[in-house]
Every structure is written in structure tokens, then in C-alpha cells.
Amino acid sequence: MNKTLNYLLQPLGIQGNEDINITGIQLDSRKIEDGNLFVAVSGYESDGHRFIHSAIENGAAAIIGQKTLKETLSVPYIQVRDSRKALSILANYFYDMPHNKHKMIGITGTNGKTTTSYLLHHILKHNGKTAARLGTVEYVINGNMRESRLTTPDAILLQQMLHESEDEYVVMEVSSHGIDQYRVHGPMFDYALFTNLSHEHLDYHKNLENYYQTKKKIFRCLKDDGRGIVGTYGSWGERLHEELAEELIPSISFGHSKGVESISIKSYQTVPEVNVVIDDNGKEYVINMKIQGEHNVFNAIGSYICAREIGLSPKEVIEALEAFEGVPGRFETVVIPNGAKAFIDYAHTPAGLQYALKTAKECTEQYLYHIFGFRGKRDCTKRETMVKISQNLSDYVFLTLDDLNGMKKEQMLAELRELSKPYQNIVVMDDRTEAIVYVLSLLKKGDGMIITGKGSENYREEYRYKTCNDRETILKCIQGYRI
């Protein structure tokens, strides 16, 4: 796929004087191939402008950057105000504005993006539609799975996948990092769905107001006839819905406690499975699902409303919701032979943890054991609150390691010990797999064990037992394998 440099510069309002053939766009000098356009970004770890020479050595035909260079390069250098924003526009143009050939659904919010995207993807597929799904767990394009490295891929990979996709619908998770870094940009979504907002990523956004304002920008990415779908079961959602109305951005709310929507929740039960009674424009329907938890009531109704907006009937949506088997690592249950239960969940925010533990408690007749840790080099301001929630809702807490992301193990363990100090029911165990095996040995009939933080993800640290993830550790232990 080739484009001329002049063609690509048009949407940036720049008139080039040399027409050069561009064979691809790259953010990373190490990936440059002959004839590529290198976009130099000033990043959080390093500065892409430092790699301009190596990009040229590797074959870059032109460079875009935002800094004034002192020297003259052997290839054209085009200076823009914001390289990331320019990249987004360039990638979109290079791949022929591929969002126009799909119905695009973007899902944002602190918690529930993955679950809602799986729900919607499933509803669409169940009703004979083709749909791509892009998010934290994986990217699925034309029915084929690809490894996901970022919840929202960078602008180049995103546009390339949208171009390759022959799917009628694209359901994608949109992270706040993705919005802030212009991985998504411009009118590209037919539907933008906001799940909720709570304490997370303050290492990046500094405060909740900035985080909120970033999330809100997804609604500027709606196509002309696009619309928003906003979860109003939290105060940030209520505010967002009001502000969108003031700004004349069409949006529908869901999950409001007062049931003011044309499709609203009348009542619900959260365990042993989610059962929801809804009112859809004056008609009552019951949805009996196979997943658990109050949070999934909201995820289900959000996806129900989006599917109804798309044009599916209540029956089509309900049948699909009732057949939904759940999301890997999101409140996954393993029944232990002695009648205890283990739950694996991806909760890594205070609000997510609250929902996950509440659900685990409701599913547990006797003692609830909670095993979790914290990611290194991520928002550490949420840790104390999460420990408080854990010791409040569980009977016994085992703090252990999660991904260190380069942080020193001893430093994390010291922090865990400090966090556990005020509480009697918290133990720190260095090794995640040992903590799981130990708690499994304590479980009696009616007890529950919930492990949070990693969900279905594979371990990134070396642990004593050579298993790949929390589920495998549990399964190997209860099946009596030597692990």
C-alpha cells in the first residue's frame, strides 16, 4: 500500500514541494522499512526525535516531528505542532479512512470496558453479524485472533486493523491513554459507550477531573449521526449525561437509579446468576444470564441498549445475553472438589474490587479468602483504599506479588507489609503461586477464595510453582499434579 507524501499532508493543511512515495508509517525507528514515513513523538520514556537519524539509516523517506531541528536532514522534515495528533490523521488517511466502512462502537470507562465489548461482540455474532473486537485481552479481526499489547492500539496499528477488517461492526475498548495520545481521534464512532468512572490512572492523569475530561473526549469522536450511551449509575456518568445534553450531543443513559430511561432496569438479582427485569418502552422483559455480580447487571443493560440502538429486537438481544458464557478472567469460577469455590477476577481498581468482593461474598457461605497484589509502577494512590476494601469484605487477606513492571521486589514487599500493618486479618506472602496453593489447602466446604488483579493474564514474574496463570495454578493444585 503506497501513498504520496503530498497526499498525506493535505489533511494537515501542509503543501509539500517534493512528491515522495510513502510505503508505510512508523512511530518506532527500529521498525522502519524502505520508503516509510517516520513520525517522531516526544514520549514519556524517551524522545522520538533522538531516533531520526537511525530512522533515516533504516530507510525512512521523510520525517514528521514537532521540534525545530538545528541541522538539515537528507530527507524532508515536516514540522507540525503535535506529532501524535498528526500521526493519527496521517494513519487515518494512509489507510483510506477505514472507520467509514464499519459501524464503529467505542467503549470507554474505568471498569467494564472488556466485559461490555465481549457482550456486544457476542450479541452481534449471535445475530449473524460479523464483528471485530479490539481490547485488553486480544484483537479479533475477520474472525482471527491477534495478541493485544495495549487496550487501545496505537493509531497506526488501529487504522491498519480497521483497514484489514472486513467486519461489518467493530467493537473496541478505548482507554483514557488511547484518547489522550490520539490513538483514536476525529469522527470515527457510530456509538460511544461510557461505562463508569472512578479512581484509576492518577499516576498519568494526576486528578480525577483531568481523567474525566479525557474520557469525555471520546464523544468528540462521534460521527455526525453518532450517539452516546452513558452509564449513569455513578455520579460521573450523571454529570457526563447532563453535560452532553447541554452540548447537544445526542446520548442515552442507562442504569439510572430512578429508572428514568425508556429502557430501564426494574429489578435485579446478582447471584447465583444475574437476572434482570427490564422495561423496554413500556414492555417488561426478564433476562436470565449465566454471569454473576451487580456490575454485570450494568454491563448487560449497557450492551442491551447499544444493541437495541443498532436495530436488534428485544428477543434477539435477550437470547444472545442468555447464551453469553462470560469473559476470561472476569469473575471466573472454579468449583473445588470439597465444595469450596475459587473465583478469578481482573479487579484492579477500588470500585472494581468492591463489586468483585461483594459478589464473591454473596457466593460464599462460610469464610472468604482474598489474594491480591499491586502492579509496580502504576497508580499507587489507590493501594491503601483497596487494602481497606479487601479487609472489610473478606475474612482473610493475603497480599502477594502482581507484575512488578521493573519495580524492585523487596520495595513492593516492604510496601505490602506497611499496608497490612493496621490490620489483624492480613498476611503478606511473597510468592503468588504459594499463596494460592496455601489458601487452597485451608478451604473447606462453603468457603470461597478470590484472586484478583491478573484475571486471565499470564504471569510475568517467576514464581515457585511453574504455572502460567492463576487459573492454571488452581487447576493443577486441585487435580493433584505435581506443580
Ligand SMILES: CC(=O)N[C@H]1[C@@H](OP(=O)(O)OP(=O)(O)OC[C@H]2O[C@@H](n3ccc(=O)[nH]c3=O)[C@H](O)[C@@H]2O)O[C@H](CO)[C@@H](O)[C@@H]1O[C@H](C)C(=O)N[C@@H](C)C(=O)N[C@H](CCC(=O)O)C(=O)O
Ligand atoms: C505511558 C504510555 O501510555 N506510553 C505509551 C507511549 O509511549 P511513550 O510515549 O512513553 O514512548 P517512549 O518509549 O517514550 O518513546 C517515544 C517514541 O520514541 C520511539 N522510539 C523509541 C526507541 C527507539 O529506539 N526508537 C524510537 O523510535 C518510540 O516508538 C516512541 O514513538 O506511546 C507508545 C506508542 O503508542 C505506547 O506504546 C506506550 O504505551 C506503553 C507501552 C504502556 O504501557 N501504556 C499503558 C499505560 C497504556 O496505554 N495502557 C492503556 C490501558 C490502561 C487501562 O485502562 O488499564 C492501553 O490502552 O493499553
Ligand SMILES: Nc1ncnc2c1ncn2[C@@H]1O[C@H](COP(=O)(O)OP(=O)(O)OP(=O)(O)O)[C@@H](O)[C@H]1O
Ligand atoms: N460495570 C462495572 N463497574 C464496576 N466494576 C466493574 C464493572 N465491570 C467489571 N468490573 C470489575 O472490573 C474488572 C475488570 O473488568 P473489565 O475487564 O470488563 O474492565 P476494563 O474496563 O476493561 O478494565 P481494563 O481496561 O483494565 O481491562 C472486573 O473483573 C470486575 O471486577
